[in-house]
Amino acid sequence: MQLPPPALLLSFLRALQTTTIGRLTKGPRLPSWSPLFELCVEALRRNALQMSKLSLADARASWDRSSSFDPALKQVARQPVTASGVRCEWFRPRTKLPSDAQTLLYLHGGGYCIGSTNTHAGLLARLTLAHGGQTLGVNYRLAPEHKHPAALEDALAVYRGLLLSGHAIDKLFVGGDSAGGGLTLALLQKLRTLGLPQPRAALLLCPWVDILDSEGSVQHNAAYDWMTPGEPQVWARYYLPDALDGKDPLVSPLYADLTGLAPLFVQVGTAEMLYDQVLRFAERARAAGVKLTLEEAKDMVHDWHLLAPFFPHCQAAIERIAAYMRSPD
Numbered sequence: 001m002q003l004p005p006p007a008l009l010l011s012f013l014r015a016l017q018t019t020t021i022g023r024l025t026k027g028p029r030l031p032s033w034s035p036l037f038e039l040c041v042e043a044l045r046r047n048a049l050q051m052s053k054l055s056l057a058d059a060r061a062s063w064d065r066s067s068s069f070d071p072a073l074k075q076v077a078r079q080p081v082t083a084s085g086v087r088c089e090w091f092r093p094r095t096k097l098p099s100d101a102q103t104l105l106y107l108h109g110g111g112y113c114i115g116s117t118n119t120h121a122g123l124l125a126r127l128t129l130a131h132g133g134q135t136l137g138v139n140y141r142l143a144p145e146h147k148h149p150a151a152l153e154d155a156l157a158v159y160r161g162l163l164l165s166g167h168a169i170d171k172l173f174v175g176g177d178s179a180g181g182g183l184t185l186a187l188l189q190k191l192r193t194l195g196l197p198q199p200r201a202a203l204l205l206c207p208w209v210d211i212l213d214s215e216g217s218v219q220h221n222a223a224y225d226w227m228t229p230g231e232p233q234v235w236a237r238y239y240l241p242d243a244l245d246g247k248d249p250l251v252s253p254l255y256a257d258l259t260g261l262a263p264l265f266v267q268v269g270t271a272e273m274l275y276d277q278v279l280r281f282a283e284r285a286r287a288a289g290v291k292l293t294l295e296e297a298k299d300m301v302h303d304w305h306l307l308a309p310f311f312p313h314c315q316a317a318i319e320r321i322a323a324y325m326r327s328p329d
Helices: 006-026 035-052 056-064 071-075 121-131 150-164 179-194 231-239 275-287 312-326
Strands: 076-083 086-093 103-107 134-138 172-177 201-205 264-269 292-297
Touching: 006 035, 035 056, 035 231, 071 076, 071 121, 076 121, 076 150, 086 121, 086 150, 103 121, 103 150, 103 179, 121 134, 121 312, 134 150, 150 172, 150 179, 172 179, 179 201, 201 312, 264 275, 264 312, 275 292, 292 312
Parallel strands: 103 134, 103 172, 172 201, 201 264, 264 292
Antiparallel strands: 076 086, 086 134
16 A cells, blocks of 8 residues: 555644543543544544645645545546546446446535545545446536536536436436535436436435534534534535525535435434434435435444545445445335
8 A cells, every 4th residue: 555645644643642642531532433543533634624724726736635545546447538528537447347337427525615536536446346337536616616506517417428428327326425415416406307317326425415504413523523613614605606595405405305316325424523414314305205225324424435445344334335336226
């Protein structure tokens, strides 16, 4: 395995002191956390705090380098493409694709203002290897340069392009983490409005479904999660046009009419700040008749899947996503 970037290594070194002192004086932050897992979460927290002090351009560049060390990247072939005018990147296993290979259209997280197929390259590689098909990551336009609905327009354009190029709808999945999960749900709503077919299912990893939520688990899980309570509010201000209500269903799917959407597979950590809003969303989706599978990962933080290079239980969450893709009905 290659070493992580210097900035991330420095965060680990600084986190080591904090974690060691904390466990010696107060015990583990959560009883189930191993010393190494707690160290990784603290390092992510410190890295995120450091990134928040940078300009947006510098923060984007730093995050872009953060996944380059994942050994899973050596097992996939990456192909940058322009799909329907949008910058994208294909991730495929280096082995030959089976004739019945599935396609995953993936929308990365990052608060709608940071993120790319580079920041999520490790996760995209691991998802691709797990489901055995091909994954198309979308580099949708980012805020604040491009506010809503730019990201949704890009996602819709790429999805339409896949349909026009002959991708079978029964083998087409859409998914995303965090803001990408919210964007996935916005895309499903838009497809319904336009009379376009829904994908086979949608995969939501820690989805951000209430863009202005600042209560409940946003506060009481801040002691565990690597994000800080003020970060989502900053991202929301970047993303929202001035005249748009934060409860608009295309930016906060928690408030949407969810009737008729594709089956949903949802994963959320019980120690992450978005936990409460995801549970509320799941309840509303089921009430609307949507077929929904919800996995609550005990004591896991936001986007814990990104730690899969280090922890088997994080990789296991990715494997469960792939298992669902093989049998979503």
